[in-house]
Amino acid sequence: MTPPPGRQGGAPPAGAPAAGAPPTQPQAGAPPRPPAPPAGAAAPSTVPGSAAATPPPNRAQYATPTVAPAFRAAPTTTTPLPPAPRPPQRDLTPLAIGAGVVAGAVIGATIADYRNQRRESIEGGRTVYTEPDRIIIRDPGGQTYVRGNDLYRFRYGARDIRTETVGADTRTVVIRPDGSEIITVVGQDGRLLRRIRRDPAGREIIIIDNSYRDPQSVGGFYVDAPPPVVNMPYDRYIVDAQEASPDVIYETMVAPPVQRINRRYTLDEIRYSPNVRMQMPSIDLNTINFETGSWTIPPDQAAKLQSIADGLNRAIQANPRVVFLIEGHTDAVGNDVDNLSLSDRRAQSAAELLTQQFGVPSENLTSQGYGEQYLKEQTQGPSAINRRVTVRNITPLLNGGQASLPPPPPGTAPPR
Numbered sequence: 001m002t003p004p005p006g007r008q009g010g011a012p013p014a015g016a017p018a019a020g021a022p023p024t025q026p027q028a029g030a031p032p033r034p035p036a037p038p039a040g041a042a043a044p045s046t047v048p049g050s051a052a053a054t055p056p057p058n059r060a061q062y063a064t065p066t067v068a069p070a071f072r073a074a075p076t077t078t079t080p081l082p083p084a085p086r087p088p089q090r091d092l093t094p095l096a097i098g099a100g101v102v103a104g105a106v107i108g109a110t111i112a113d114y115r116n117q118r119r120e121s122i123e124g125g126r127t128v129y130t131e132p133d134r135i136i137i138r139d140p141g142g143q144t145y146v147r148g149n150d151l152y153r154f155r156y157g158a159r160d161i162r163t164e165t166v167g168a169d170t171r172t173v174v175i176r177p178d179g180s181e182i183i184t185v186v187g188q189d190g191r192l193l194r195r196i197r198r199d200p201a202g203r204e205i206i207i208i209d210n211s212y213r214d215p216q217s218v219g220g221f222y223v224d225a226p227p228p229v230v231n232m233p234y235d236r237y238i239v240d241a242q243e244a245s246p247d248v249i250y251e252t253m254v255a256p257p258v259q260r261i262n263r264r265y266t267l268d269e270i271r272y273s274p275n276v277r278m279q280m281p282s283i284d285l286n287t288i289n290f291e292t293g294s295w296t297i298p299p300d301q302a303a304k305l306q307s308i309a310d311g312l313n314r315a316i317q318a319n320p321r322v323v324f325l326i327e328g329h330t331d332a333v334g335n336d337v338d339n340l341s342l343s344d345r346r347a348q349s350a351a352e353l354l355t356q357q358f359g360v361p362s363e364n365l366t367s368q369g370y371g372e373q374y375l376k377e378q379t380q381g382p383s384a385i386n387r388r389v390t391v392r393n394i395t396p397l398l399n400g401g402q403a404s405l406p407p408p409p410p411g412t413a414p415p416r
């Protein structure tokens with residue numbers, strides 16, 4: 001009997017208890033989970049009989065993530081997602097490298113502290129959970145998204161930060177000690193339009209041009225695309241950072257998409273559309289041991305990011321316009337809203353550390369948490385394989401597949 005789509009090999013879908021496991025009860029005070037829609041096709045798919053065959057049982061770290069059932073269909077509410085909260089002015093001040101805050105929060109805070117501060121409201125048919133420095137949005141169809149703000153990361157090591165209004169746009173200019181500037185342009189609706197690096201001589205490189213929006217996009221953030229077809233060795237599509245050589249890590253960071261990219265995608269489309277994002281190979285790191293409920297990376301764990309940082313710096317030196325997505329994933333222990341917030345904070349914490357300790361330019365990174373939405377090991381219990389940080393080059397997606405082009409001349413926008 002052929003298993004239905006999304007149930008390859010008879011494994012339960014993401015969000016379902018493992019075989020023989022007792023059903024998990026929601027934590028007291030946790031928001032209820034909406035019923036999952038019918039299972040659809042898992043993503044990504046593979047070519048039967050190709051080198052991308054399912055990893056052997058003892059290579060579970062290379063398993064393809066299973067997309068949570070809710071994300072196999074377009075969201076019910078098709079208006080744009082509300083933007084992440086803009087940092088208050090007190091948080092738009094320079095901070096020394098190693099200062100005692102991470103992603104807008106004091107070191108030592110835990111997710112329990114934010115659960116107690118979380119406010120719930122209904123906006124446009126969606127349920128919105130507001131925390132001091134980010135929001136979590138739940139669609140009636142079950143899709144849940146977390147939105148944070150990269151500006152928090154840009155403060156470290158800055159000489160000055162200023163905010164100015166140009167027409168309907170807001171520009172936040174972070175001035176580095178060498179006189180270079182990182183300019184973030186946000187539209188009237190709070191949507192990121194552009195991220196620009198300006199060198200001390202005034203030459204500009206546009207790192208992200210987010211002004212394009214495809215009319216077929218749902219709400220400007222979701223693309224209803226089929227799963228990508230992966231026809232490459234399983235251990236080169238998903239690379240285990242602990243086992244891979246430095247050259248393999250670098251080669252993965254500059255590898256082309258697994259299939260032809262038909263158009264440019266916005267940053268939100270990449271963040272919130274799994275079948276778009278999974279067109280790019282990725283590197284998984286699941287050896288960082290966070291304290292329960294914490295996103296602080298202990299000093300003895302920081303060295304585990306060395307090989308990732310070396311690859312990132314090498315790729316950015318080759319192309320100063322490259323953009324990497326740092327993803328945070330949790331296992332399914334606990335409630336899903338806590339896990340989504342926690343994973344987003346851990347992803348941002350990893351991005352912070354890559355900049356502060358290893359000198360990776362913060363403007364070439366963006367981070368996003370996914371909680372328990374993309375499990376690799378189908379269990380509701382603790383799982384080191386599911387608790388992971390994933391690094392993915394999203395430049396070809398932002399630029400419409402121009403993966404092998406050399407860096408553009410300063411001031412040149414990405415191809416349209």
